[in-house]
Structures are given as C-alpha cells and as structure tokens.
Amino acid sequence: MAAALGQVGWHLHPVLGRSAPASHIAQAAVDTDLVLIATPDAAVPEVAAAIEPCATAVVAHLAGSLGLDAVGAHPRPAALHPLVSMPDAAIGARRLQSGGWFAVAGDPLVREVVADLGGRAFEVADADRAAYHAAAVIASNHLVALLGQAERIASGAGVPFAVFGDLIRATVDNVEELGPAAALTGPAARGDLDTIRRHIEAIAPAERAAYEAMSQQARRLAGHEESV
Numbered sequence: 001m002a003a004a005l006g007q008v009g010w011h012l013h014p015v016l017g018r019s020a021p022a023s024h025i026a027q028a029a030v031d032t033d034l035v036l037i038a039t040p041d042a043a044v045p046e047v048a049a050a051i052e053p054c055a056t057a058v059v060a061h062l063a064g065s066l067g068l069d070a071v072g073a074h075p076r077p078a079a080l081h082p083l084v085s086m087p088d089a090a091i092g093a094r095r096l097q098s099g100g101w102f103a104v105a106g107d108p109l110v111r112e113v114v115a116d117l118g119g120r121a122f123e124v125a126d127a128d129r130a131a132y133h134a135a136a137v138i139a140s141n142h143l144v145a146l147l148g149q150a151e152r153i154a155s156g157a158g159v160p161f162a163v164f165g166d167l168i169r170a171t172v173d174n175v176e177e178l179g180p181a182a183a184l185t186g187p188a189a190r191g192d193l194d195t196i197r198r199h200i201e202a203i204a205p206a207e208r209a210a211y212e213a214m215s216q217q218a219r220r221l222a223g224h225e226e227s228v
Contacts, residue, residue, distance in 0.1 A: 067126030078106030
C-alpha cells in the first residue's frame with residue numbers, strides 16, 4: 001500500500017513495523033493526514049490504542065473482517081479493505097492501481113485514497129464486515145485451495161496442471177459474464193450422479209471429503225437437492 005500510494009503522489013512517512021519504538025507508534029498520527037494499520041486483524045485494536053488520537057488525522061485499518069470499532073477511539077476512524085490479491089509487495093502495488101474494488105467505511109478520506117489509486121469503492125456496514133470478508137476468502141483463498149486439490153489429483157493421473165489453465169480462466173470469465181449459476185457446467189449441472197460417484201471412487205481417500213462437499217454445493221447451485 002505504501003508503494004502504491006507513493007507512486008500516485010502521496011508523501012509517505014517511514015513505515016513503522018514490529019520493531020518500531022513504542023514512542024514512534026504513539027506519535028504516528030502527528031502531522032499526518034492518514035495512518036493505515038496493516039497488521040493481522042487481531043492486532044488492529046492494540047495498535048490503534050497505542051496511537052495517540054489526533055483531531056486532524058484519519059486512522060484507518062485494512063482488515064476486511066473488522067468494523068470501525070477497532071479504531072473507534074480516534075476522532076476520524078475509517079476502514080479500507082482492498083479486494084485485491086497481493087502475494088508480494090511489488091505485485092500488490094501494481095494491482096492496487098489496476099482499477100480494483102475497495103470496501104470502505106468511516107471517514108471520506110479513504111474514498112480519496114481509492115480514487116487516487118484508480119479504484120472503485122463500495123460501503124460495507126460494520127455488522128456485515130465478517131460475512132463480507134468470508135465471501136472474499138471463499139472467492140480467493142478457497143479457490144486457490146481447490147486448485148491445489150486439482151493439481152494433486154491431476155498429478156496422480158499423470159496429467160500436468162498447466163493443461164487446466166485455459167479452463168480455469170474461461171470458467172472465471174463465464175462467472176463474471178453470466179453469474180455463478182448460469183456458468184455452472186459438468187456432471188453436477190446435468191444431475192449426473194453416476195459420474196460424480198465414479199470420481200469419488202477414483203481419487204485418493206484424503207481428497208474425497210472436499211470433492212463430495214463441493215459436488216454438493218455445485219448441485220445446490222444447479223437446483224438439485226438430493227445427496228450424492
């Protein structure tokens with residue numbers, strides 16, 4: 001985030017990490033327009049409490065699952081969650097400037113941040129933050145975990161994972177264009193239980209529970225309620 005904001009013209013103070021003196025943390029809001037707390041979610045309230053309140057500074061966290069109460073002791077609290085996959089700093093800085101979506105709440109300065117990055121903002125109420133973040137985790141992290149399973153099963157069948165790349169990209173494109181229900185294809189969409197059962201028998205026992213669970217979700221999406 002620091003790199004991305006610097007690239008679009010924001011003046012940055014040095015980033016304060018875990019080893020920063022407590023006195024530096026306490027004074028983080030002095031002569032500052034915006035303080036961004038980019039810690040694990042559980043640490044956000046502790047870090048926010050360590051910063052001395054300043055009437056002119058916005059103190060915002062980047063946690064998708066937390067509401068404004070995590071920084072609520074500050075006069076201008078805010079939340080800014082980039083709905084962006086950032087596997088490292090360089091890729092993250094580039095993607096933060098690629099027109100992505102940001103969940104915002106609180107002080108309107110965070111909308112200026114989104115605008116400067118060329119992004120799009122949407123509001124998420126405090127009561128809905130955890131559910132919103134769960135959806136984001138499913139859309140990103142769980143998708144990666146499922147593709148990891150696909151890679152393992154393909155490898156066991158002697159098939160390189162690379163051959164599935166076009167299928168994965170086309171599927172994501174279909175979901176974006178048509179929505180999940182209309183994009184669904186394959187045995188679950190057809191109601192082909194025999195094929196699903198053959199799949200379960202063919203894969204390693206350690207892979208079956210996840211396959212069965214996702215087959216059931218696919219059948220639910222297709223409107224088929226009976227169990228596999």
